[in-house]
Amino acid sequence: MSADIHGGRAKCLQRLIRLNMPVPKTVALPFRTVHRIAAGGVPDTGAILAHFGPQPLLSVRPSSQDPDWGGPGAILNIGMCDVRHAQLCDEIGERAATSLYLRFIQSFATHVARLDDEMFTLPDTPDHEALALALRTYEEEADEPFPQDVGRQLADVLRSMARAWEGTTARILRKAKGAPEDAGLGLVVQQMVLGVGPGDSGSGVIQFVDPLTGERQVTGRYLSQSQGRDALAAGSEALYLTRDPRGPSLEELCPEPFAELVACGERARARLREEMQIEFTLHGGRLAILDAIRVNRGSRAKVRIAVELAEDGIISPEEAVMRVDPQALSELLHRQVAPGAARDVITRGIAASPGAARGRIVFSATDAQASASRGEDCILVRRETTPEDIRGMHAAVGVLTVRGGVTSHAAVIGRGLGLPCVVGASDLRLDRKAKRLVAPDGRRFAEGETITVDGTTGEVLAGAPVMVEAALDGAFQQLLDWADAARDIGVRANADTPADAQTARNFRAEGIGLCRTEHMFFEAERLSVMREMIFADTGEDRAAVLERLLPMQRGDFAELFEIMAGSPVCIRLFDPPLHEFLPSDRQGMRSLADVLDLPLSDVEARVEALEEYNPMLGMRGVRLGVTVPEIYEMQARAIFEATIAASKRGAKVVPEIMIPLVSAMREVELVKTRIDAVAVNVYNETGADFAYKLGVMVETPRAALRAGDIAPHCQFLSFGTNDLTQMTYGLSRDDAGRFMSAYVKARVFPEDPFHTLDIDGVGELLTMGAERARDSVPGITLSICGEHGGSRSAIAFSRAIGLDYVSCSPFRVPAARLSAAQLAIADRQIGDGLEVG
Ligand code: PEP
Ligand code: MG
Numbered sequence: 001m002s003a004d005i006h007g008g009r010a011k012c013l014q015r016l017i018r019l020n021m022p023v024p025k026t027v028a029l030p031f032r033t034v035h036r037i038a039a040g041g042v043p044d045t046g047a048i049l050a051h052f053g054p055q056p057l058l059s060v061r062p063s064s065q066d067p068d069w070g071g072p073g074a075i076l077n078i079g080m081c082d083v084r085h086a087q088l089c090d091e092i093g094e095r096a097a098t099s100l101y102l103r104f105i106q107s108f109a110t111h112v113a114r115l116d117d118e119m120f121t122l123p124d125t126p127d128h129e130a131l132a133l134a135l136r137t138y139e140e141e142a143d144e145p146f147p148q149d150v151g152r153q154l155a156d157v158l159r160s161m162a163r164a165w166e167g168t169t170a171r172i173l174r175k176a177k178g179a180p181e182d183a184g185l186g187l188v189v190q191q192m193v194l195g196v197g198p199g200d201s202g203s204g205v206i207q208f209v210d211p212l213t214g215e216r217q218v219t220g221r222y223l224s225q226s227q228g229r230d231a232l233a234a235g236s237e238a239l240y241l242t243r244d245p246r247g248p249s250l251e252e253l254c255p256e257p258f259a260e261l262v263a264c265g266e267r268a269r270a271r272l273r274e275e276m277q278i279e280f281t282l283h284g285g286r287l288a289i290l291d292a293i294r295v296n297r298g299s300r301a302k303v304r305i306a307v308e309l310a311e312d313g314i315i316s317p318e319e320a321v322m323r324v325d326p327q328a329l330s331e332l333l334h335r336q337v338a339p340g341a342a343r344d345v346i347t348r349g350i351a352a353s354p355g356a357a358r359g360r361i362v363f364s365a366t367d368a369q370a371s372a373s374r375g376e377d378c379i380l381v382r383r384e385t386t387p388e389d390i391r392g393m394h395a396a397v398g399v400l401t402v403r404g405g406v407t408s409h410a411a412v413i414g415r416g417l418g419l420p421c422v423v424g425a426s427d428l429r430l431d432r433k434a435k436r437l438v439a440p441d442g443r444r445f446a447e448g449e450t451i452t453v454d455g456t457t458g459e460v461l462a463g464a465p466v467m468v469e470a471a472l473d474g475a476f477q478q479l480l481d482w483a484d485a486a487r488d489i490g491v492r493a494n495a496d497t498p499a500d501a502q503t504a505r506n507f508r509a510e511g512i513g514l515c516r517t518e519h520m521f522f523e524a525e526r527l528s529v530m531r532e533m534i535f536a537d538t539g540e541d542r543a544a545v546l547e548r549l550l551p552m553q554r555g556d557f558a559e560l561f562e563i564m565a566g567s568p569v570c571i572r573l574f575d576p577p578l579h580e581f582l583p584s585d586r587q588g589m590r591s592l593a594d595v596l597d598l599p600l601s602d603v604e605a606r607v608e609a610l611e612e613y614n615p616m617l618g619m620r621g622v623r624l625g626v627t628v629p630e631i632y633e634m635q636a637r638a639i640f641e642a643t644i645a646a647s648k649r650g651a652k653v654v655p656e657i658m659i660p661l662v663s664a665m666r667e668v669e670l671v672k673t674r675i676d677a678v679a680v681n682v683y684n685e686t687g688a689d690f691a692y693k694l695g696v697m698v699e700t701p702r703a704a705l706r707a708g709d710i711a712p713h714c715q716f717l718s719f720g721t722n723d724l725t726q727m728t729y730g731l732s733r734d735d736a737g738r739f740m741s742a743y744v745k746a747r748v749f750p751e752d753p754f755h756t757l758d759i760d761g762v763g764e765l766l767t768m769g770a771e772r773a774r775d776s777v778p779g780i781t782l783s784i785c786g787e788h789g790g791s792r793s794a795i796a797f798s799r800a801i802g803l804d805y806v807s808c809s810p811f812r813v814p815a816a817r818l819s820a821a822q823l824a825i826a827d828r829q830i831g832d833g834l835e836v837g
Contacts, residue, residue, distance in 0.1 A: 005030045007063025007186030012272065012292050019271055021264050021289045024191040027051050028063065029158070031184025038162035045151040045158075048189055055084055056150065056191060059290075060157050062165070063186035067293050069179040072164040075111060075157050076228055077104035077192060081148040085131075092197035096225065099126040100196060103227075105134045105146060108153065112160040115141045154189070161187060193288040195227045195281040200254050204231045206241055207277040207295045208265050212339075212468070214297065214304025214475070218242045218262070220277075222250040229279065257287040264289055273314050275305050298339050298468070299328035307475040310482070317482040318825050324479060326792060326815035326822075330354055330456075333811055334420065334470055337454055341465040346439045346451065349425030350737060350752075351458035352406055353414035354811070357398030358452040358464040361445055363432055365392020372396070379451055381437060383430055384423075384734065385410040387580050390522045393419060398453040400460060402430050405737035406755040407722045407787050413519075415787070415809035416500050420455035424737030428460070480508070480814055483821035489798060490805025491816045492568070494785060496520065498556075501563040503810040508817070511568035512560065513718065513807020514658070514785040517635060518576050520556050521549075528595055530581050535596055535606060539630065546634040553635060557642035557655075566651025570718070570785075570807075571639055572697060573632050573671075575660040577620040579610040616723075616732070621661025625671050636675045640682040643690050656693045658718060663702040665709040672713055697785070699723035704769035711773040711780050718807070719766055721786025721794070725753050728762050757788040759797055770801045783807060792819040799823055 003011040010028035017023045027048055037043050052058065057079040062071025080101045088097035102122060110117040119137050123130040138146045147153050164170060165185040174183060195203040204222030209215065221238040223231035231238045240249040241258070251258045261280055264287075268276045272292070279291040297305060302324050310320035334355025337343065359377035362368045365388065371378035372395035380396035382389060384403040393399055393413055397420075401410045404423040414421030429438040435447040445451060445462070452461040492513030493504030497520070501512060521530045529548050536542035560569055583589050589607060593600040612618035625632040636657065643653045659671050672694055679692065694713075698704050699720030707717060726733045733754055740752050750756075757763060766784075773780050783805045788794040790808030795816060798806050808816050 001028060003065050005032075005186070007031070007065055007184070007188075008067045009061060009063035009291065009293065010186050010188050011063075012276075013188060013190075015272060016264075016268065016289055016292060019264075019267055021267070022260075022287055023289050024193050025051060026188060026190045029187040029189070031065075031186055034158075034162045034165070034185050034187055037158055038166045043155045043158045045154045048154065049151060052191055055079065055087075057084070057194070058150075058154065059190050059192055060154075060161060061188045061190070061291065062161060063188050064165075064174070064179070065183060066177075066179065069174040069177050069183060070170075071185055072161045072170075073111065074228065075107050075161070077101075077107075078153050078157055079150040079192075080104040081146075081150070081153075083148070092194065094128075095126055096196045098128065098131050100194070100227075101131060102126050102134055105138060108146075108157070109138055109141070112156050113138075113142050114160075158187060161185075190290065192227075193281040193283045193290065195283060196225050198284055200224075200257070200285040201281075201283050202226050202231070203228060203279070203281045203290075204239075204241070204250065205229060205277060205279050206261060206265060207275065208269065209275045209295055209297075209301060209305060211295055211301055212298045214301030214308070216308065222282075227281070254282060254285065257282055257285060260287050261289075268292055269309075270314055273309065275309075299331040299336075300468075300473075302328045303332065303479055304473070304475040307478050311478075318486060320479060321483050321486060321818065321821050322825055324818065326818045329476070329479075329818050330812065330815045332470060332472065332476055333814065334418065334456070335467045336456060337452065337461070338466040338468045341467075343454075343459065343465055344462040346441075346443065346445070346460045346462050347425050347427045348458050349400070349422040349428075349460065350404075350406055350411075350740075350755075351455055352404075352408075352411035352423040353399075353417075353419055353421035353809075354456040355418065355420040355470075356452055356454045356456065356467060357420040358450060358467070359397045360448050360450055361437065362392075362396070363430075363435055363447060365389045365395075367447075368392035368395040379453055381430065382410070383432075384408060385413070386584070387518075387522050387576075388584075390519065391524075393417065398455070399423075400425060400428075400451075400453050402426060402428050403737055404734060405740055406752060407725075407733040408737065409734070412722075412787065412809075414455070415811060416494065416496060418503065418811045420453050422453045422455055422458055422460055424740070425460055426738060476814075480817055483818045484508070485821075486825050487817065487820035488824045489795065489803065489820050490783075491813055491820060492570075492783070492785075492805050492807040493810040493813050494789075494807050495560075495810055498559045498563055500810055501560050501569075504813060505563060505565075505567075507810055507813040509567075509807075509810065509813045510805065511570070512564060513570055513783055513789070513805065515560065515569060515571045516575065517553070517556075517571060518574055518580075520553065521581065526552055527581065531592060532596065533631075534578050534581060534610070535598070535603075542628070542630050546630055550634050550638055553638035554642045554645075557639050558646050561642060561646035561653045561655070562650055566653065568654070568656055570656035570658050570695065570716075571635075572658040572660050573622075573625060573635050575621045577610075577612060577615040577618055578624070579607065579612070579615065582607045582610065616726070616734075622659050622667045622671060623661065625659065626667055629671075629674055632671060633674055633678050636678040637682060640679055640690060640692070641686075643692070644682070644686055644688040647688075647690065654691050654693060656695055656716065658695045658697050658716075659714075660697045660720070661699060661723070662696045662710065663700040663706075665706060665713065668696055668710055668713045695781075698769050699727070699786075701727055701765055704765040705772075707769040708772035708776045711777040714780075716781035716783070717769070717773050718783045718785045719769065719803075721757060721762060721766075721784055721788045722754065724765065724786065725758065725762050725788075728758070728765060729753060754787070756791065757794040757797060759793070763797055766797070767801050770803065774802075790816040792823070795819050796823050 006028045059076045061074040106120040109115045202224040206220035221231040223238045275295045276292040306320040306323040337356045359379040362378045377397040379398045399421040401423045427440040437445040492511045493509035494514040495501045495504045533545040593603045693715040695716035785807040789806035790812030
């Protein structure tokens with residue numbers, strides 16, 4: 001028997017039987033048979049019933065290949081009829097027998113004959129009259145008497161379950177859980193153990209871990225005189241399983257069967273190599289194990305269960321690594337809306353930075369800061385964020401934007417800060433004047449009202465649902481230790497600030513793969529110096545202002561180097577267009593005119609002069625480096641001086657300097673000459689010996705195509721897949737959110753290419769770039785540092801084309817380490833001819 005043919009439940013029951021557990025007689029129907037029945041084939045009930053002896057009472061349960069794919073509900077007590085009822089009245093008493101018959105009539109009528117369930121509610125008193133009424137109602141509604149023949153009952157049950165599986169709703173539901181289109185259903189027919197009758201009879205469910213934390217502890221309930229999962233739905237009449245101060249327990253009332261049950265549970269864990277939930281029945285004090293399924297578990301429990309199974313020697317550490325999905329690991333890094341909590345969804349946007357946050361609505365960065373200073377959590381709601389919002393984002397607990405996609409400003413910064421963020425919630429109307437949000441259903445949310453952003457699902461919720469806290473416990477660390485031992489590609493972090501770098505280190509990134517230096521200029525004090533620099537009329541004036549920025553940058557870099565303690569730090573030189581640093585409204589320009597002591601008209605003229613039709617394709621990145629070289633020279637000096645200082649204080653630093661937006665080899669030559677000259681000057685001034693590496697960010701298609709020319713002028717190349725995607729598609733990363741969902745829905749793109757690396761197109765440029773670079777400089781260091789870097793598919797692709805490392809937001813580092821390990825293990829298993837998965 002195999003799960004591919006008979007389903008997971010049947011396979012599991014077979015293993016329990018082989019482990020000598022008291023499982024009642026069971027017959028499993030394979031997918032093929034069930035499929036034939038759904039198509040109109042007649043079930044061979046004679047052959048099935050032959051296994052069970054005369055007048056059996058049976059249950060039928062679904063057995064899909066993966067238990068998570070679900071299936072129709074179980075049907076119990078098949079075989080109940082007038083004759084059997086009369087016999088059971090003698091054996092277990094009239095009330096118990098009538099109760100069973102009524103339950104069967106109810107489930108047969110509603111699930112098999114598909115009659116209105118309101119006509120078949122269970123009576124409080126299961127007596128003769130109630131039974132007569134139920135049988136009469138059935139006959140009236142179904143136009144035939146209640147079937148008395150067990151063969152006919154069983155055939156109808158099998159047919160209805162088989163058809164339910166093939167129905168459209170069931171297909172959609174299981175597809176959402178990842179089941180393939182043609183997933184099969186097996187059915188398990190089992191002898192009933194009644195759980196109703198004399199002595200200690202009843203049923204219950206037991207598991208040996210807490211489903212939320214994964215901690216080892218017995219949980220579950222037992223209900224006397226009951227069947228199936230009744231105990232879980234019961235109130236105070238249900239018993240605890242182990243001794244409990246709150247009330248009586250099965251352990252005290254039935255110590256022997258309880259001990260046997262616990263022993264079965266332990267055996268199942270060890271031999272099935274999994275934490276199982278066991279459905280059991282006691283009949284006249286004797287234990288029967290009816291069913292066992294994998295314990296349903298939250299993310300935290302997933303990690304702990306896998307690690308403890310490995311620590312107990314039940315599975316290997318590599319198998320533990322394979323069992324946890326990276327998404328589950330990411331969820332542990334953040335607070336989340338508790339599984340099962342009520343969610344009042346206002347709208348859905350793009351899940352841009354995971355975790356959930358609740359707070360009061362604010363509509364400006366200034367209000368966010370004011371809210372934080374009052375100690376109130378706030379959600380910053382903006383049409384889209386700009387660099388001017390950074391301080392507001394730091395002050396907020398979550399961010400919601402109406403526009404933008406996964407690589408828009410809010411998304412990138414949110415991920416860097418570990419700040420839950422939903423972007424592109426384009427159904428929301430933002431009325432900034434009236435300071436309110438209008439939801440698609442017309443509900444209005446004013447400033448100060450509480451909302452929750454769920455950056456894991458992309459949902460925006462009204463109010464404050466129950467949350468679960470982040471959990472970086474020992475099991476989490478252990479799993480990642482095992483992952484690191486298995487993986488074969490490096491994982492670095494994109495980190496711009498000391499706080500990011502600290503997070504990166506805590507998550508054990510192997511260095512910083514991208515430090516975007518421009519983010520360092522947005523603090524109030526620096527922003528005004530930066531603006532002075534932009535307004536400088538002559539090279540001399542500019543140099544004088546840059547002198548003031550130099551110590552600030554030196555301090556920034558020294559701090560990063562110290563935090564990273566000798567691990568590589570790759571600093572990208574200034575990238576954005578200068579106008580991003582200038583105010584965008586009149587009020588801002590007026591205060592800038594005050595600060596610079598210039599007429600307002602001069603300021604306006606300068607801002608206008610710097611405006612570009614296409615700033616992302618304009619004067620930015622290396623183009624600034626070539627035309628306004630003083631900025632890069634200041635940054636290079638700051639890096640070298642910080643290198644010398646940090647190397648004196650701690651581990652030796654070899655900084656990596658990266659040039660953005662290169663499209664031509666000559667750009668690299670020009671910048672390299674100047675940076676080398678700065679290095680010589682610093683050496684001559686200080687006498688301190690230091691080394692550095694120069695690299696190029698490959699983020700224009702031309703740089704990828706000409707990587708062979710560029711590589712000899714540098715020591716490393718890092719693919720910036722955000723801009724490379726933008727330019728390969730000719731698709732604005734800040735505006736794509738507006739139509740991306742329509743595009744994905746219409747299958748123009750299989751996925752948002754800013755979210756999932758486009759292997760076919762952008763990937764071809766990466767492959768070409770990597771090959772051409774290596775052809776001209778064998779062994780050159782290659783990496784990805786765009787937002788894709790942390791995703792499993794991009795890591796798989798990076799391994800396939802032989803990149804040395806990926807770099808991603810600090811909060812994605814743990815999931816990236818796990819994905820990289822899983823890919824390496826899967827490759828080895830294929831190599832060894834083992835089964836993968
Ligand atoms: C990129 O373009 O891929 C990148 C990493 O840089 P940024 O997102 O800062 O443009
Ligand atoms: Mg870029």
